[in-house]
Amino acid sequence: MITLKEALALNKEEIVKLRSDLKTKIEEKKEIGAYIEQLQNKPIAEFGEGIPIAIKDNIQVNGWNVTSGSNILQGYVAPYNATVIDNMLSHGLAPFGRANMDEFAMGSSTESSFYGKTLNPHNTSCVPGGSSGGSAAAVAAGIAVAALGSDTGGSIRQPAAFCGCVGMKPTYGKVSRYGLASYSSSLDQIGPITQNVEDAAILYDIIAGHEVKDSTSANIAHEKVSDKLDSQRKLTIAVIENYVEETDEEIKNTTKAAIKALEDAGHKIVYKNLTNSKYDIATYYVIAAAEASANFSRYDGVRYGNRAESTNLKEMYNKTRSEGFGEEVKRRILLGTFVLSSGYYDAYYIKAQKARHFIKSQFEEILNEADLIFAPVTPTTAFEFGSKSDPLEMYLQDIYTISVNLAGLPAISLPIGFDSKNMPIGAQFIGHAYGEQALFDGALSLEKILKK
């Protein structure tokens, strides 16, 4: 597949051809189910005529069914564009196809989508990761130039790692959330999933920047990174040693090889540890669930989406939400409702906020001595469908990614090799807040070294 950088050099007719060829490819690779249209046997959703970019189903595109992969939003047509979509359009890019996802971005395998499974292009018996599994699978399968995903606890980086592509989560506040159906407002960020690091930087530049419609948007001018990429820049990189040691043997070895390669290329490597990641999980699931429990209250069947037949108001709420939400979403709404309840608020929500501050301070401490942090993305490579039936086991998929969201830092996941079953292995760089330039420089450096 043509890269985003290459596509940006195409003329109008070439773009028309690119779009038409892409449609054919999407049709041919229907079994991947990366796009909701592939799963539903429908023509690909389009808006505008620019370079086609796959859009996760929780990012609003005017006139599209945007459903967050949920039954409760069936029939809903978004009446406006998310800010990232408008930004894309003004740069010659165009939303093209709805990428499949875990329902409301809650999951690590894309198995919880209302529309069905997305397959991992490297091995179709394996999951593509999640929640932005459709976006990553589309890029990996060569049926998307690039894609947008969203990352609340690893939902861009983990599927990128499982599918062998590049996925980047910006600093919290760098990309407007206006038009992204909220899961956890204080953690959500939209980001690019691409074929290489440079494309990620290009797409990031297009979608980033301050915006008044999002009060949490950072009020600082965006400094372009893609035109200043420098793979020769020598950086101090802190490796999270305890994370590397915890991963399975093949990931551990590949990661260590990558660290060696970075060192050989002239980067300074230092070794650090982070607190046991089980605290990250607990903190994340309290905060994310609490925010989600309120964010999802709007899905009540009153104004839009699916409304269940009922004879009274209470029944309408009960049936609409019972039938409309999937199991994982219900689980997290219940969890979030519980931790916010009087008598439990201090013990859970307030405590989680304190833990969040602690996690953030740990990152800050390490980043005082380093430009970047280097860590694994996942404890294993892509797993088989249905192999993680225990939700807690599924939650462990996020152990190396969620703390980054809790700290609000930027991170990028990129492929560093394959395991013995030929499944991709990813690793992530984590940067200073608003330190995207160093983040992309480091990632580009590693990408180049590994290509040699």
Next chain:
Amino acid sequence: MFEVVIGLEVHAQLNTKTKIFCSCPTSFGDAPNTNVCTVCLGLPGALPVLNIETVKKSIAFGTAIGATVHKKSIFNRKNYFYPDLPKGYQISQFEIPIVEGGEVIIDFEDGTQKTIGVTRAHLEEDAGKNNHHGSVSHVDLNRAGTPLLEIVSEPDMRSADEAIRYLKKLHSIVRYLDISDANMQEGSFRCDVNISIRPKGEDKLYTRAEIKNLNSFKFIQKAIEYEVQRQCEAWEDGRYDEEVVQETRLFDVDKGVTKSMRGKEDSAEYRYFPDPDLLPVVIPDEMMEECIKIPELPDEKKNRFVNEYGIKEYDATVITGLVEMAHFFENMIKEGADAKMSVTWLTVELLGRFSGGMSAVTSPVNAQKLGTLVKRIKDGTISGKAAKEVLDFLMENDVSVDATIEKLGLKQVSDDGAILEMIDAIIAANTDKVEQYKSGKDKLFGFFVGQTMKASKGTANPGKVNELLKQRLG
């Protein structure tokens, strides 16, 4: 004997042009669901952005009641499901409201005063409206997201009368600050009343009932009186614990009773938490400095009127009760009208002629005209009696004061020659009465005055007539 304990929660709709978290207009009475957008409809992906005007108006209010205005306050989500609440939570303030503390002073006719404490005032968004038509209900979200300042009092009031005085004072303050239209009928000034009773002498607060749906001072008064009676009777009958429970009650306007509305909130569990879509509200120093400069408040104005114009305290209270009236009065003074005369002509003559919901704002005779009229009395152009005729005419016709005086031929005759001519004619026609007067029948002086006024059709300056008659009759 019981003591009544009343605390009030007032929702004043702030009169901003746009809603609190989006740019939809706040206008009242438009077709349903026309003033709505992605944000106030609660669409997926929509985010709130604070309208800073609401903060400015809150600062003004806090300043007016001598409260602490928090430099940093926080918006929280108050979670509950209702069809008129698009997001399934209301954005409100909980642990750190923008305004905390403060007091409102209420006045009584005998000149005494009482201070009512204000616990807090916080910003929040209004909900929409559910309209029920038989078996279907329609939701109108035009009102959803209009800014409210919820003003919570301490339980400091001891009677319906005190509660009404507090409300009227609060109403007057927000009108003086021009932060709310405070129109009770349109719902831009709403009140919930918390009532409990206790044996006199006790400090403990007993179970309170909250009464909602009160949209006029009259209903508030009636609702309180009914509720107090209900609680007292329950106590006396030994059924207090069963009948007086912490609950929300609705006032039935037709029957004049309060009714339990259990069902909406079995037990309130709002799961407040800071809204992650909004940053804490931090007031910049410049904004604080700008917004604490507030206009003159009712009490200050009243005192100034008394001191500056020498009008009676009671009159000053009446005039400053409504900001529109106070402005009307001040504009009359600006026109050059005498202050004391203006009081009478405004509060007695003009107000007495109002009909069908007229107010100082909608009055057909504006302050400039009424001021001119008063001026014409003072300078002797017309008599007070004639001025009433002029005012009657002006109530019906949009013309100038002077043109009316001219048209109705009411200009006072103060010219000695003209009056003397009339006096001489009257003396000539009543020689017998002149004789009687001169021989000591003083009472007949009135007869001559009357005759002269009659001859002038009331336009002769009575002072002049008196003076000249005395000259002629010796």
